[in-house]
Amino acid sequence: MAESAVLSVAELAQRxxxxxxxxxxxxxxxxxxSGYKRHSSGHHYFTLKDSDAQFSAVLWRSRAExxxxxxxxxxxxxALVRIVFYGPGGRLQLDVQNMRPSGLxxxxxxxxxLKDKLRAEGLFDPDRKKPLPSWPQHIGLLTARRGAALQDILKVLRRRRPGLTLTLRSTPVQGAGAGEALAxxxxxxxxxxxxxxxxxxxxGGSFEDLFAFNSETLARVIAACPxxxxxxxxxxxDxxxxxxVADLRAPTPxxxxxxxxxxxxxxAQQLDGLRRELGRGVARRVRTARLRLDGLAGHRGLEKPRQRLLQARRALDDAISRSLALLERRLAAAGDQLPGLYHRLRQVLKSRAAETALRLHGLRPRLRAGLALRTQHWRRGPDGARRALERALALQLERRRERLQAVGARLERLETGRLREWALRLGFxxxxxxxxxxLRRAVDLPIEGELELVLRDGRRQARLVPPTEAQGDTE
Incomplete structure (x- = not known):
């Protein structure tokens, strides 16, 4: 066998x-x-990983831009990558051609x-946000009808303002198309x-669950809402x-x-404090005016002191009148912040008074009937009372007897059922x-016909035949 060629390390890396x-x-x-670094050269170096593996990667400057x-x-x-072997470092590396965000x-x-875009347009500026009404009478709610947020809002509103008018517009708050539906x-x-x-x-929910509220269409409708x-x-x-974009952001519903x-x-506490403050202000004005009046009255160099004294008193009266008028205006202004509150209170009191009167009116015939009955018993004397007592006792005894019979019948049914169950368990x-x-007795049996046997574990059909036929079948 021929010996294989020997490669250098560089040749192996190239292959x-x-x-x-x-x-x-x-x-x-x-x-x-992971480990993302931007080099001074403009190239990006990082690790691309998941829970089971990782690769070092490079994104060249021209592509990063x-x-x-x-x-x-x-x-x-x-990431769109090519796998390369980096010979000088002796490792595999990902050459990133392109990259885009994934999922979340x-x-x-x-x-x-979108946040940068809308901020540049000024939709987040505090100057364009509208102030909230100090005493709203009619509030619109935009949320899911079956969501927990609606119940949280209703619970607070009913506690703080029971008579408040509410209008609900139910809407999807999650999923495809939810942002457009909200708008x-x-x-x-x-x-x-x-x-x-x-x-x-x-x-609450995940970032994906809440993403419908990041709709650009919804943001622009909120910004344009009057x-x-x-x-x-x-x-x-979150x-x-x-x-x-909204005029006010609340942390929770x-x-x-x-x-x-x-x-x-x-x-009401604020109104009461305002009333006390105004009262103290009037008292201070009166004391100051009186001190000035006393000083004028004791001044020796004044000509026609009586006339000056009268003028000072008139000035004092005018100051008191102006202070009282100011007090009335301030109270009226504070009262304007509670439109309809006192009227509704009077209506509630009138309604409760009418209900009480109606209830008393309904009780009047019953009271008269009871009084007449007592008077009639009193007029009958001892004999009438005794007969009435006897009838009442007889009626009570009859009712107790009927209840006892009903209980006895029920116990009999229960005992019968238990005995039947016990007998079936024994093999009967x-x-x-x-x-x-x-059929409990022999005389109840028909001469012949179909019967049903009830056993412990089920039911079976049987046929009853005359004695002669039964004997013949036996033979």
Whole structure:
């Protein structure tokens, strides 16, 4: 056998490179970027890996400049690669021809691109955001009808403002087409007459689950909405495009309801504090005016002191009148923030008073009937009372007797059933006639005919024949 040629290391490396180029043309590979480094030369070096394997890879500067995204550690990508053997380093290497985000990385790239685009257009600017109404009367809700977010919002709103008017526009919040559906339903909701505020959102989920709220169409509808919008998507750590475009971002749906509606109790406390502050201000004005009046009255160099004193008193009266008028205006302004609250309170009190009166009116005939019955018994005397007592006792005894008979019958049925079950377990059988009745005695047996045997483990059909026929069959 001829001895094979001896190759140098360089020759072996060259042959391996040629073999790889011939057997493994450019292929797409999915993996995660790790150890990503951008060299001063503009070339990119990194490791492409998954849970079971890894390759070192290089992306040359000319190709890196054509990428549509900025790669980095931890990103999931799909790379078009050629496998090469790097002789000086003695290792296989991936020569990356092209690269794109994969899966969640692609969604993140779309999110970042849209965020930059809308920010450049000014849709996130605080100056364009509308203030929320201080006392909304009608709130629109844009979420899924069966979602937990809706129940969280309703729970808070009902606790803080029981009489609040709500309009729900149910919409898909996840999946294909959900972003467009959200935008369409927001257009319909904002057309409802009398809306003061809109809350849109959903409960928590993954980045993919919440991606419908990163729709560019939805963002532009929110920005153009004439009604203030609160966005509450997921939890506090989640951030969506709708959160950034909306007039206010809430960390959760429950928090959105709390931000939308102040508690009536807190507003009443603010009104009471305002009333006390105004009262103290009036008192200070009065004290100051009186001190000035006292100083004027004791001044010796004043001409016509009585006239000056009267003028000062009139000035004091004017100051008091202005202070009282100011107090009334401030109270009226504060009262305007509670439209309909006192009216609804009066309506509730009137309604409860009417219900109480109606209930008392319904009790009146019963009270009269009871009083008449007691009076009648009193007039009958001892004999009438005794007869009434005897009838009542007799009725009670009859009812107890009927209940006892019913219980006895039930016990008899239970005992009969238990005895039958016990007998069948011992090997006995039950006979049932053609009509299905239980045959317990010999006189109940027909002369001939079909019978049914009930055994422990099932039922069997039997035939009863006359004695002579039975004897003949036996022979």
């Amino acid at each position: 391996l490179s040629l073999h790889l180029e011939r057997e493994f043309p450019a292929v797409w590979v999915r993996g995660e970027l 054509r990428l549509s995204f900025r790669p980095g550690d931890g990103q999931a990508v799909e 990385g692609n969604l993140m790239q779309r999110f970042l691109e 369409d339903n927001l257009r319909l909701l904002q057309a409802v007459p009398g809306l003061d505020l809109i809350i849109l959102g959903r409960g 009604i203030p919008v609160i966005s509450a998507v997921g939890h506090e750590v 951030l969506s495009i709708s959160d950034m 429950s928090a959105a309801a709390e931000l939308a509606v102040p508690e009536s109790r807190l507003l 059988a039950e006979l049932h006639g053609p009509d299905g009745h239980w």
